[in-house]
Amino acid sequence: xxxxxxxxxxxxxxxxxxxxxxxxxxxxxxxxxxxxxxxxxxxxxxxxxxxxxxxxxxxxxxxxxxxxxxxxxxxxxxxxxxxxxxxxxxxxxxxxxxxxxxxxxxxxxxxxx
Amino acid sequence: xxxxxxxxxxxxxxxxxxxxxxxxxxxxxxxxxxxxxxxxxxxxxxxxxxxxxxxxxxxxxxxxxxxxxxxxxxxxxxxxxxxxxxxxxxxxxxxxxxxxxxxxxxxxxxxxx
Numbered sequence: 001x002x003x004x005x006x007x008x009x010x011x012x013x014x015x016x017x018x019x020x021x022x023x024x025x026x027x028x029x030x031x032x033x034x035x036x037x038x039x040x041x042x043x044x045x046x047x048x049x050x051x052x053x054x055x056x057x058x059x060x061x062x063x064x065x066x067x068x069x070x071x072x073x074x075x076x077x078x079x080x081x082x083x084x085x086x087x088x089x090x091x092x093x094x095x096x097x098x099x100x101x102x103x104x105x106x107x108x109x110x111x112x113x
Numbered sequence: 114x115x116x117x118x119x120x121x122x123x124x125x126x127x128x129x130x131x132x133x134x135x136x137x138x139x140x141x142x143x144x145x146x147x148x149x150x151x152x153x154x155x156x157x158x159x160x161x162x163x164x165x166x167x168x169x170x171x172x173x174x175x176x177x178x179x180x181x182x183x184x185x186x187x188x189x190x191x192x193x194x195x196x197x198x199x200x201x202x203x204x205x206x207x208x209x210x211x212x213x214x215x216x217x218x219x220x221x222x223x224x225x226x
Contacts, residue, residue: 112164
C-alpha cells in the first residue's frame with residue numbers, strides 16, 4: 001500500500017466541540033441546506049474556523065452530529081458573533097428539536113494524504 | 114481572509130461510523146496508546162481506511178468519540194480482519210467499559226486547505 005497517514009493542521013491549542021442536533025423531520029432538507037451554507041461561509045471568511053465534519057445517523061437521519069474545530073476558544077467566540085452564524089441560528093431556530101454541545105479535546109485526527 | 118474551504122476526498126460511497134467508547138479511568142493512558150497505534154497502522158497499511166477523528170470529552174476524558182471513514186463497507190469489513198485491528202481489540206478488551214456504534218452518512222466534511 002502506498003498511502004501514508006498525515007495529521008491535519010490541528011494543535012493542542014485548538015478548540016473543538018461536538019454538536020448533537022435532532023432536527024424536525026419535515027425540515028431536514030431545509031436544515032441541511034442552512035447548515036452547509038453556514039459551514040461553507042465560515043470556512044471561507046473566518047481564519048479561525050478550521051474544520052467541520054457533519055454527519056447524520058444512517059438509520060435516523062434527523063439525528064445529526066457535527067465535529068467542529070476552531071483555532072482557539074477566542075476564534076469560536078468570534079464565530080458566534082459572525083453574521084453568517086447569526087443568520088444560520090435564526091434560520092434553523094424552529095427546525096431544531098434539541099441541541100447538545102460537548103467540548104472535546106483531540107486524541108488524534110488523522111487522514112490519508 | 115485568504116483561506117478557502119476544501120472538501121476532503123470523501124464520496125457518498127464511503128462507509129462512515131461513529132464509535133462512542135467509555136474507558137476505565139485507570140486504563141485511559143494505555144487505551145489511548147493502543148488506539149493511536151491502531152489508527153496509525155490502519156491508515157498506513159490499509160488502502161480502504163481513509164480517516165479517523167478521535168476526541169475525548171473535556172470534562173469527562175474517559176468518554177471518547179471516534180468518527181471513522183472507510184472507502185466502502187467492504188473496506189471496513191476487511192479492516193476488522195486485519196492483524197493490527199485484532200491486536201487492538203484484544204489489547205483494549207478489559208479497558209473498555211462500553212462501546213456504542215452508529216453508522217452515519219456524511220452531510221459535509223470540510224476543512225481549511
